[in-house]
Ligand code: SF4
């Protein structure tokens with residue numbers, strides 16, 4: 001009989017302890033974000049999808065050479081001031097967002113952005129094409145400005 005009441009008291013105490021945690025959170029401001037209606041910022045050092053400002057690209061190929069998994073494809077033609085960028089693609093299917101390409105880009109034209117909504121329905125859409133159509137002249141002056 002004594003054990004019976006002891007068990008009831010223990011159960012009630014357990015419920016009180018559990019409810020103490022619940023009640024503490026009940027009066028706190030909710031931390032849930034109603035995504036996608038609400039969005040919160042990401043950390044400054046967040047590594048999101050790569051972005052290239054092609055007008056700041058000297059076509060030096062350093063980013064292409066530094067990528068450990070070869071997901072940057074650059075095709076150039078011509079030399080010196082006449083250097084043209086025919087293709088500049090980054091395959092985000094394989095990019096591991098390590099940031100090595102950003103580090104070696106001496107003009108700062110290639111950067112990891114804070115973009116995180118990158119879902120697509122086709123694999124090909126994960127390949128970023130920064131030069132489409134006509135080739136773009138490499139900006140060899142961009143390096144001098146830095
Ligand atoms: S972030 Fe890393 S893996 Fe992605 S393209 Fe740059 S060097 Fe390659």
Ligand code: SF4
Pocket residue numbers: 052056057058059060061062063064104105106107108109110
């Ligand atoms: S300037 Fe930057 S983005 Fe352009 S080829 Fe060189 S390293 Fe790559």
